Amino acid sequence: MDATLTADERRVEKGKLLKVLGVGFGVAICIGGTIGVGILRSPGPVAELLSSPWMIMLVWTLGGVYALLNANYVAELASMVPRAGGMYAYAQRAYGGYGGFVVGWCDWLNNTLAVAFISVVFGEYASGLIAPNMYGGRIFFSLAVLLTMSVLNVIGVRTGSDTQKIFSALKALALIAFVVMCFVIGGQGGVAEQGQNDTGSIVSTGLWPSVVAFILAFQLVLSTYDGWYAPIYFSEEDTDPTRHLPRSLFGGTLLIIAIYLLVNLAFLYVLPLSQFGGSKFAGADALRVLLGERGGQVVTILALVSLIGIINAILMMAPRILFALGREGLFFHGATKVNRGGTPIVALILTAACAVILTTIGTFELLLAVGQFFILVAMILINVSLYVLRRREPDTPRPFRTIGYPYVPLLMLLFAVLLLIGYTVSNPFPSACAIVVLIISYPIFRMIRSGSVSGELQADG
Numbered sequence: 001m002d003a004t005l006t007a008d009e010r011r012v013e014k015g016k017l018l019k020v021l022g023v024g025f026g027v028a029i030c031i032g033g034t035i036g037v038g039i040l041r042s043p044g045p046v047a048e049l050l051s052s053p054w055m056i057m058l059v060w061t062l063g064g065v066y067a068l069l070n071a072n073y074v075a076e077l078a079s080m081v082p083r084a085g086g087m088y089a090y091a092q093r094a095y096g097g098y099g100g101f102v103v104g105w106c107d108w109l110n111n112t113l114a115v116a117f118i119s120v121v122f123g124e125y126a127s128g129l130i131a132p133n134m135y136g137g138r139i140f141f142s143l144a145v146l147l148t149m150s151v152l153n154v155i156g157v158r159t160g161s162d163t164q165k166i167f168s169a170l171k172a173l174a175l176i177a178f179v180v181m182c183f184v185i186g187g188q189g190g191v192a193e194q195g196q197n198d199t200g201s202i203v204s205t206g207l208w209p210s211v212v213a214f215i216l217a218f219q220l221v222l223s224t225y226d227g228w229y230a231p232i233y234f235s236e237e238d239t240d241p242t243r244h245l246p247r248s249l250f251g252g253t254l255l256i257i258a259i260y261l262l263v264n265l266a267f268l269y270v271l272p273l274s275q276f277g278g279s280k281f282a283g284a285d286a287l288r289v290l291l292g293e294r295g296g297q298v299v300t301i302l303a304l305v306s307l308i309g310i311i312n313a314i315l316m317m318a319p320r321i322l323f324a325l326g327r328e329g330l331f332f333h334g335a336t337k338v339n340r341g342g343t344p345i346v347a348l349i350l351t352a353a354c355a356v357i358l359t360t361i362g363t364f365e366l367l368l369a370v371g372q373f374f375i376l377v378a379m380i381l382i383n384v385s386l387y388v389l390r391r392r393e394p395d396t397p398r399p400f401r402t403i404g405y406p407y408v409p410l411l412m413l414l415f416a417v418l419l420l421i422g423y424t425v426s427n428p429f430p431s432a433c434a435i436v437v438l439i440i441s442y443p444i445f446r447m448i449r450s451g452s453v454s455g456e457l458q459a460d461g
Helices: 007-013 023-032 043-050 053-080 087-095 097-130 137-155 157-185 190-196 201-205 207-225 230-237 241-270 273-277 282-291 294-327 345-361 365-392 407-426 428-460
Strands: none
Touching: 023 157, 023 230, 023 241, 023 294, 043 053, 043 207, 043 241, 043 273, 043 282, 053 207, 053 230, 053 241, 053 365, 053 407, 087 097, 087 294, 087 365, 097 137, 097 294, 097 345, 097 365, 097 428, 137 157, 137 294, 137 345, 157 241, 157 282, 157 294, 207 241, 207 407, 230 241, 230 294, 241 273, 241 282, 273 282, 282 294, 294 345, 365 407, 365 428, 407 428
16 A cells, blocks of 8 residues: 555545545535525415415425424434435434335435436526527536536545535525625515515415415425435535534524525515516516616526536535445445545446436436435435334434424424325326336345345355
8 A cells, every 4th residue: 555645545445435524514515405596486486376475484484494303303313323325324224225225226316317407407597698599508508517516526525525615605695695785776666565465365365275375385495495404415524423414404404594584585675576476587587676687697697606506516415325325235336436535436427427318318307206206205214214213222322312302303204294195196197106116126126135145155255
């Protein structure tokens, strides 16, 4: 072994990840993996459903509370089982190989589809802004951002971490600047009308239609909070995961809530409620009120910055799942190869290659919907794993213990089950496909396990 290698590099040669990350990265990956174009697009449809400033702010607050309450029990699992792979690590600890296999593969598939889809959206925005008449512009810009972020992560985990911190900071500062601009320049059309229409939709449309509208709005809000759990994928690379992971989860989620509430207040201040509720892209409409036609270009740039942060976050997260699966014999062992920069290089290349293919094809909406079903299933299984591990391993150290156990996580479990039922009813075909995949996953798992055991026996012989 080369005597000039650092201690971290020598650990990498043995197939281990570098312990170089801290709370700063955890908060950055939480923000970067969550805040995207959704906060600029979803507020309009939410406002259309609710038609009341107070109800709008309430549903965005409750979405944040939902994320915090989920972070409450995930923080216990993350500090108790500080291993790479995110949700897979907890499922494998609680249920064994097959439970871990289902959660791990579902999580990786969902992330890979998500990064492909987000790259497509990036390509659409970038080509429209930079080269609207360029043939194949969407594909060019989609592949450009995907490959650029992949190369940065190939260099090493420090480069990926620095990139995440930069784009998360830019994203947060840009949204705060947008809020300040709205309150300094705007307010000409929003507040007056809102005061006249503050009776809310419950009085005007009846209780039951209002309840349905609130549930639909809440589903939209929850989609914008998805990603708050990003820090858990880097447990083995954190210098002190038992302390840093809870702080990253709660700190990052609280900052996201604050940003989301401020952005919605800014929309309400600038846009009349009738225009806000009819907006498909509230961020663009608000900036057009403030800056004229230049506003559309400004919001596109803001959207691109947000998307780059999410693409980088997922390209860091997803390979860690394959790394963990490969280490446990649920994927080929080459996925555990880590380069000198601390990147699971083979897992990253495989993830990026699959995303490139999907981005080029651009026809994967069904698979993306299937992946969303899987994530709901995974979150239910992770919640139950908290109870399984509390019963099976009562004496295992838990640096962070779930606040309000067992009642608070039980409430989240019931809510997740209701969300899954609602998603199944509203998306029957993708849900049916997902159920079929779950059914056939067991024989696939047995085949992989048999192949892994056979390989080990041959190696021993």
